[in-house]
Amino acid sequence: MIHVQHLTKAYEDLRRGRFLAVDHISFCVQPGEIFGLLGPNGAGKTTVLRMLSTVLRPTSGIATIDGYDVSHEPAEVRRRIGFVSNNTAIYDRMTAWEMVSYFGRLHGMKRDELNERLEKLFTQLRMNEFRDVPGSKLSTGMQQKVSIARALVHDPPVLVFDEATLGLDVLVARNLLEVIRELRQAGKCLIFSTHIMSEVERLCDRIAIMHQGRILDSGTLEELVQRHQEDNFEELFFSLLSEHEAANEMNAADESHIMEVAQ
Numbered sequence: 001m002i003h004v005q006h007l008t009k010a011y012e013d014l015r016r017g018r019f020l021a022v023d024h025i026s027f028c029v030q031p032g033e034i035f036g037l038l039g040p041n042g043a044g045k046t047t048v049l050r051m052l053s054t055v056l057r058p059t060s061g062i063a064t065i066d067g068y069d070v071s072h073e074p075a076e077v078r079r080r081i082g083f084v085s086n087n088t089a090i091y092d093r094m095t096a097w098e099m100v101s102y103f104g105r106l107h108g109m110k111r112d113e114l115n116e117r118l119e120k121l122f123t124q125l126r127m128n129e130f131r132d133v134p135g136s137k138l139s140t141g142m143q144q145k146v147s148i149a150r151a152l153v154h155d156p157p158v159l160v161f162d163e164a165t166l167g168l169d170v171l172v173a174r175n176l177l178e179v180i181r182e183l184r185q186a187g188k189c190l191i192f193s194t195h196i197m198s199e200v201e202r203l204c205d206r207i208a209i210m211h212q213g214r215i216l217d218s219g220t221l222e223e224l225v226q227r228h229q230e231d232n233f234e235e236l237f238f239s240l241l242s243e244h245e246a247a248n249e250m251n252a253a254d255e256s257h258i259m260e261v262a263q
């Protein structure tokens, strides 16, 4: 369902010049699977998810959603994907129902089909008690549910959650993880980014550990634990990151030595 091959995004900034925020990464996610992208701040997770949802154009590499290429068939991709982040805009003066309905209309849904879908979604996500409450009066948890409903309104087969639990209290975050599990059960293909290790341990079928634009390793939790002979996932995560940083520092030292010799 999601196929990513050597996906790369280069940025330019004053301090770093041209650098690779995402550096030739590859992975696949199947329907009925939750794939976790785990990495510290700045690892490149959001950049990957924005490329998948066609907000950003890849510098090179290929990503397809249900066979459609994100660079060449963005409209087809958008029809098949829903994006949930922690900072989706909520309109103060629209009610929860109106907001989700508005996005359904943007996706070209007809009134009857849309109303039926909204009834189903508001029940499934337990949103009926605040369906007529305006955005300005919704709690953070309610707002997050509106964001999820908005992403699900056109019933996409692929859902992307970018740090979706950020800023939520434990109870609301737990509810969100429960909703994500239900979506997996319904056969959706889910990709979930976070820097919280316990979330991937509890939720994800497969995990990719990202750092400095690269995937350092990926697999099921059991595969990672076995490969690195470390059953404490937090230790495993930190040792992978520090090995990668040490290797980078050695490469940088080698390069400057070669330049000194060449001069």
Ligand SMILES: Nc1ncnc2c1ncn2[C@@H]1O[C@H](COP(=O)(O)OP(=O)(O)OP(=O)(O)O)[C@@H](O)[C@H]1O
Binding pocket: 011, 012, 013, 021, 039, 040, 041, 042, 043, 044, 045, 046, 047, 048, 195
């Ligand atoms: N528009 C931009 N121009 C230049 N650099 C950028 C831009 N957007 C992101 N970056 C840089 O790209 C790298 C990856 O950022 P990204 O937001 O994808 O990381 P992340 O893993 O999602 O981190 P976080 O958990 O902090 O959101 C960072 O070094 C960031 O500073």
